Amino acid sequence: MATPLIFERPEQAVLAVDGENAAFPIRRVYCVGRNYADHAREMGHDPDREPPFFFTKPADAVVPGSGEVAYPPATRDLHHEIELVVALKGGGRDVAVEDAMGLVYGFAVGVDLTRRDLQGEAKKMGRPWDMAKGFDQSAPCGPLVPIGKCGDMATGEIGLSVNGTVRQKGDLAQMIWKTPEIIAYLSHLMHLRPGDLIMTGTPEGVGAVARGDRVEGWASGLPGVDFRLV
Ligand code: MN
Secondary structure, eight states, X not given: OOOOOSSOOOOOOEEEBTTSSOEEEOOOEEEESSOBHHHHHHTTOOOSOOOOOEEEEOGGGEEESEEEXXXXXXXXXXXXXXXXXXXXXXXXXXXXXXXXXXXXXXXEEEEOOEEHHHHHHHHHHTOOSHHHHSSTTOEEEOOBEEHHHHTTOXXXXXXXXXXXXXXXXXXXGGBSSOHHHHHHHHHHHSOBOTTOEEXXXXXXXXXXXXXXXXXXXXXXXXOOEEEEEO
16 A cells, blocks of 8 residues: 555646647656857857756746746846747657657747846856746746647747737747757756656847736747736
């Protein structure tokens, strides 16, 4: 018999699947840093093809990218980063680039909300990014679309507007590390499992948002995000 739990099991974080009465259970959320050259430059870095680097968010940081999202505490500089989100239905270690797309369940578009002031301080002090990146509700995401319906999402527009003004606009083809390469690289660092999400980096144009702002994000062929910060 299983050992009884001292309190009820915490709720499983899930992501909706577009058009289906089913949800994708989230295990982990991996995020790629500086994966578009223009964004690397705007953050003060040289975008030559240095190996990808990763940080994580807790699974329950993922919230629906519709309705209202809470403006987080302890920041005066909350930034939007629109990103393609890859959802894994398979796992493994040391996955070959040629095999990587076979692990993919589908794609969504999400926002890597970032407390940029805390991130700047962490960079300066050589401290971790967790409090800048992994706070509550820091990953509003649209519903997932199975790969059979949306394709491999290797190209297509990705963008974000705030109160109707376009702030970020790029193309998925500009990703320095492509989806299969990211999966392969990450699988050398971690044993990937079904339920893992990967946020694949943001194009240029990141900037601050305020309470009351309406944030809309899109990637071609996927249902977008559309939420208000409250
Ligand atoms: Mn990001």
